[in-house]
Amino acid sequence: YSENQQLIDDKMKVAVLFILGCLVWGGMAKSTFPESEKDPDFWKEWAQRTLKNALTLQDLNKNVAKNIILFLGDGMGVPTVTAARILKGQMSGQNGEETQLEMDKFPYVALSKTYNTNAQVPDSAGTATAYLCGVKANEGTVGVSAAAVRSQCNTTQGNEVKSILKWAKDAGKSVGIVTTTRVNHATPSAAYAHCVDRDWYSDGDMPPEALQSGCKDIARQLFENIPDINVIMGGGRRSMYPRNTPDVEYPGDKKHNGTRKDGRNLVAEWTDRVKDKKGYYAWNRKELLSLNPNDVDYLLGLFEPGDLPYELERNKETDPSLTEMVDVAIKILRKNERGFYLLVEGGRIDHGHHEGKAKSHGSSSSWSPGAALHSPRHGLCSLHRPKQRPLPCKLWFPFSQSHLPYTCLSSLS
Numbered sequence: 499y500s501e502n503q504q505l506i507d508d509k510m511k512v513a514v515l516f517i518l519g520c521l522v523w524g525g526m527a528k529s530t531f532p533e534s535e536k537d538p539d540f541w542k543e544w545a546q547r548t549l550k551n552a553l554t555l556q557d558l559n560k561n562v563a564k565n566i567i568l569f570l571g572d573g574m575g576v577p578t579v580t581a582a583r584i585l586k587g588q589m590s591g592q593n594g595e596e597t598q599l600e601m602d603k604f605p606y607v608a609l610s611k612t613y614n615t616n617a618q619v620p621d622s623a624g625t626a627t628a629y630l631c632g633v634k635a636n637e638g639t640v641g642v643s644a645a646a647v648r649s650q651c652n653t654t655q656g657n658e659v660k661s662i663l664k665w666a667k668d669a670g671k672s673v674g675i676v677t678t679t680r681v682n683h684a685t686p687s688a689a690y691a692h693c694v695d696r697d698w699y700s701d702g703d704m705p706p707e708a709l710q711s712g713c714k715d716i717a718r719q720l721f722e723n724i725p726d727i728n729v730i731m732g733g734g735r736r737s738m739y740p741r742n743t744p745d746v747e748y749p750g751d752k753k754h755n756g757t758r759k760d761g762r763n764l765v766a767e768w769t770d771r772v773k774d775k776k777g778y779y780a781w782n783r784k785e786l787l788s789l790n791p792n793d794v795d796y797l798l799g800l801f802e803p804g805d806l807p808y809e810l811e812r813n814k815e816t817d818p819s820l821t822e823m824v825d826v827a828i829k830i831l832r833k834n835e836r837g838f839y840l841l842v843e844g845g846r847i848d849h850g851h852h853e854g855k856a857k858s859h860g861s862s863s864s865w866s867p868g869a870a871l872h873s874p875r876h877g878l879c880s881l882h883r884p885k886q887r888p889l890p891c892k893l894w895f896p897f898s899q900s901h902l903p904y905t906c907l908s909s910l911s
Contacts, residue, residue: 572685
């Protein structure tokens with residue numbers, strides 16, 4: 499029995515112990531969470547205590563912002579922000595490290611720990627529920643409390659939670675959603691939907707038992723739960739049309755055909771409902787930019803069958819940029835004297851990580867939200883987040899002590 503063999507055996511034992519340790523740790527990460535965390539009031543009361551304590555630390559301006567813009571960079575962690583900063587600088591002929599992103603100029607920057615109730619490493623759905631609804635939730639669920647279980651339709655009813663978009667609408671504000679993903683993707687859907695599975699984009703993506711039990715797909719909920727959302731822009735056309743309906747932009751590509759089993763044309767239904775309310779539908783950049791925002795009160799823009807392309811791959815003739823979409827959205831929403839709430843997501847950063855496309859997520863991360871703001875009279879909450887998202891809070895928007903007309907509640911950078 500040689501020393502080499504003994505060394506190999508020792509290494510094998512270490513490897514086995516390491517694997518067993520990982521399995522035990524993984525089990526702990528998915529351990530059962532306290533029953534109290536299933537109650538939305540648990541999170542809301544915790545958030546209020548946290549905010550109350552924070553407000554005692556210094557004498558802040560406690561005025562309430564009229565307008566709220568929430569910018570989200572999905573997948574935008576510290577390393578990504580660093581890479582984006584360097585890329586932006588090098589594209590300007592500099593070394594890169596000395597460059598400033600728009601968020602670097604903000605008066606306040608913060609880090610937040612994030613997790614789902616049933617997972618240490620969270621996903622976009624449960625965390626969107628946290629920061630849009632103020633309630634932590636299970637992985638893969640949107641707009642429902644932790645009492646709802648992923649993919650179990652019968653756990654939906656009674657566990658729905660309201661979002662800040664709904665609060666804003668009820669307060670008489672105009673509201674909007676702009677994203678570079680599908681409008682029924684995880685992040686935007688938490689603003690309006692109550693669904694136990696983030697993947698139920700249309701009824702064609704749902705199991706028969708869920709449909710029989712009365713659960714609704716996310717695309718349908720977009721138009722039914724809060725039927726008067728003023729601005730909706732992003733991708734996701736195929737979830738809105740009957741199965742096998744050819745896409746308007748890619749009629750010869752069957753993978754982009756409609757997916758709905760119920761035969762409904764949700765775009766036509768929406769258009770018919772708002773035709774006498776200054777409502778318009780656009781599916782390409784030309785149609786969008788030809789609109790006069792002063793004559794538009796409702797806008798639905800679906801520019802791709804699925805997600806919008808990466809900025810580096812965008813067809814500048816047919817697909818609007820995120821900046822262009824936000825520009826139009828603000829011009830429409832700001833007409834309301836009571837103010838507006840706008841959710842803006844740069845949603846392809848995370849996809850760039852998954853696909854190993856460093857430059858794609860870097861260029862998306864370096865986008866400047868300031869380019870879309872025409873007036874200082876905005877209440878701006880900017881939240882750039884990696885895969886670990888922020889703690890829930892019931893969101894209030896006081897102006898910052900620096901006398902700037904916005905406050906940054908949390909910026910994961």
